Amino acid sequence: MNTLTLNPGRLVALGRSEVTLLVRNRAALTLAVLMPLLMVFILRSSLSGADGAEALGEATLTGGIGMVLILVVHMNLVSAYVARREELVLKRLRTGEATDLEIIAGTALPAAVLALGQIAVLTVAGAAALDVRMPRSPLLLVAGVLAGIVLLAGLSALASSFTRTVETAGLTTLPLFLATVLGSGLFFPADSLPDLAASLCELLPLSGVMTLVRAGWSGGSAGGDLLSAGLTALAWIVITVFSVQRWFRWEPRR
Structure with missing residues (x-):
């Protein structure tokens, strides 16, 4: 990459162009806007009259936050990066004044x-x-x-490097989606699993993020757990930034 500096003006300009493309996709925009309200309606219907509804509601809402991060940030961005790469948009932007970080961040x-x-x-x-x-x-x-947004933006850029077309983006995003839903505590804490499985699940990319999210809502986690979760998230961000610098593809795959 050229440099890791960021110019706010160029970043906003790049982001504005991405917003224009998003607005033109009416189906995706409508789904994105209505999804939280739809989730609330479904959750309210399913939890009505249930025992321990408040605790279950908190767990479900924090899991919903994780789902928004995965669906809106990760899955959308992998497709966006691949589409811009295959259309030579990334290559053209790179010949201008924008730095590599500005291009990637502006798209995200x-x-x-x-x-x-x-x-x-x-x-x-x-x-x-x-x-x-x-x-x-x-x-x-x-x-x-x-x-979570910073980490998933980086993971999306990295996943796009191994994605040939927009149509195959669903396959390359599936592993992280399944790992997060099943092992990162979206709807139940990972420590409810057997000891070995819980220890392994704590090392998954979004596990630290979800621990922070749950602790932010409930306020019940110990300081040591929060420190461990923060360090796990930070470590994955550092690893992801290094990997993107090394393997991100700016030109179409041949």
Whole structure:
């Protein structure tokens, strides 16, 4: 990569062009906007009258936040990076003044903003509809969400390097999706698994992020657990940045 510097003006300009492309895709935009409200409606129907509904509602809402991160950030961005690469957009942008980091971050900016908006709607509307208390440690919750967005943007850029076409993006995003849903504690803590499985699951890319998100909502995790989760998320971000610098593809695969 050329440099890791960021120019806010160029970043916003690149993000604006991505927003234009997103708005033109009416089906994707409608699904993205309505998904949090649809999730709240489904959750309210399924949890109505259940025992321990508040605890179950909190667990489901934090899992919903993880699903928004995976679906809106990761899956959308892998397709976006592949499409821009195959259309030679990335190659043309790289010949201009924009740095490599600005190009990658600018492409990710609309998905990140959309995910933040969806999570805000899911948090407020979900808590009201399910009669669940609002997050006890909102700053910790925000930190976990931001760490997840940065990490997933990097993982999306990396996954795009091994994705030949937009149509095959669903296959290359599937491993992380399954690993996150089954092992990173989206709807239940990983420590509820057997000891060896729980220890391995704690090392998955989104496990640290989801621990921070759950702790931000419930406010019940110990300091050592939060430190471990933060270090795990940070380690994955560092590994991902290094991998993107080395393997990200700017030109179409042949």
